[in-house]
Amino acid sequence: MRRVLSVAGLAVFALPVFAATASAGEIGSKYNPDPLSALQTWGIYGGTIVGGFLVAILITAASSRRGGPPRYRPGQPWEHDEVWVGTRPEELEGERSAKAVPGAGGASGNW
Amino acid sequence: MATGEAFSAEQLERLNRALDQAQKHSGIPFTVRVGALRGDVRLAAERILSTLVDNPDRDPAVLIVVSPGQCFVHVATTPAARKRVSNPAAGLAALTMTSSFSLGDLVGGLLTGLRQLGEAAGPAAAAVGTRSSTTDSHATHH
Numbered sequence: 199m200r201r202v203l204s205v206a207g208l209a210v211f212a213l214p215v216f217a218a219t220a221s222a223g224e225i226g227s228k229y230n231p232d233p234l235s236a237l238q239t240w241g242i243y244g245g246t247i248v249g250g251f252l253v254a255i256l257i258t259a260a261s262s263r264r265g266g267p268p269r270y271r272p273g274q275p276w277e278h279d280e281v282w283v284g285t286r287p288e289e290l291e292g293e294r295s296a297k298a299v300p301g302a303g304g305a306s307g308n309w
Numbered sequence: 310m311a312t313g314e315a316f317s318a319e320q321l322e323r324l325n326r327a328l329d330q331a332q333k334h335s336g337i338p339f340t341v342r343v344g345a346l347r348g349d350v351r352l353a354a355e356r357i358l359s360t361l362v363d364n365p366d367r368d369p370a371v372l373i374v375v376s377p378g379q380c381f382v383h384v385a386t387t388p389a390a391r392k393r394v395s396n397p398a399a400g401l402a403a404l405t406m407t408s409s410f411s412l413g414d415l416v417g418g419l420l421t422g423l424r425q426l427g428e429a430a431g432p433a434a435a436a437v438g439t440r441s442s443t444t445d446s447h448a449t450h451h
Contacts, residue, residue: 267314271413276378278315280344283324283419284332287360296356299365303391305400306351306383309411 272309315343320416327423336433337369337390338362339426341419346376354383362387369393371426375406377415382406384426398429 234242270276287294316324324341331339340361346353354374362368369390375382384399402425409418 267317269413270315270377270415272380272411274377276315276345276376278344280342281315281321283321283341283343284328284339285361286340286342287357290361294360294363297359297365298352299355299359299385299387301366301388301391302355302358302385303388303394303396303399304354304383304385305396305403306381307400307403307407309380309382309407 316416324416324419324423327420331423331427331430334427334432335393335430337371337393337430339371339373339423341373341375341423343375343377343415343419345378346374346381350374350376350379350381351383354385358385358387371430373406373419373422373426375410375415375419377410380410382410384422390430393430394426395429399426402426402429 328339328341338361342357354372357374358370358372359365361372362370365387367389368387370387371390371394372385373382374385382403384403386394386399402422405425406418406422409415409421
């Protein structure tokens with residue numbers, strides 16, 4: 199009911215506007231204004247489609263180039279140098295020997 | 310680098326920020342290492358942990374080692390840090406991280422893992438406060 203009412207309401211406003219523009223403006227006949235040439239027709243109807251594809255291809259290419267390092271996928275071999283976040287042992291002062299820490303805690307996980 | 314950088318600068322920035330936040334919140338130094346491990350992976354993690362602090366028996370430190378090629382993650386805590394981050398808490402963080410890693414999200418997993426470990430350790434001030442309050446209660450008892 200509500201949808202019918204809104205359509206009816208829109209039609210009440212839209213129909214007079216369309217009628218007025220149609221009677222005021224020149225719609226033209228088969229010969230006036232001049233029909234489009236073949237080149238213009240191809241340019242408009244073909245060019246729009248080709249242009250749309252070109253824009254899509256350009257956007258895709260731009261976004262994939264800016265994508266940064268390739269995404270890690272599970273099961274892939276890891277062929278990067280080690281990455282440290284935080285202070286790495288080499289940055290700390292003093293010589294330290296790597297040894298087992300008795301009483302150390304923690305947990306492991308696999309995926 | 311064999312095949313370019315592992316993480317983008319923006320990803321490293323986010324990781325650094327999460328690490329700083331966890332450190333500031335808990336007062337425990339955190340370190341993350343992403344790369345292959347040789348030999349016994351747990352022992353390798355523990356050996357790296359021992360090089361992070363002056364005295365591994367006394368100083369707190371938390372190390373997260375991730376080896377994406379081996380599909381392995383380990384959270385290592387020194388004895389002092391273990392009192393703040395219990396083994397079940399570390400296991401929960403490891404589980405959180407592996408669930409992200411298994412979807413290929415290394416950075417997201419590390420971010421949530423760091424946040425979770427920082428939360429598990431609790432605020433630095435509170436840890437000091439509980440220690441002083443226990444000594445206070447001891448003093449009143451005596």
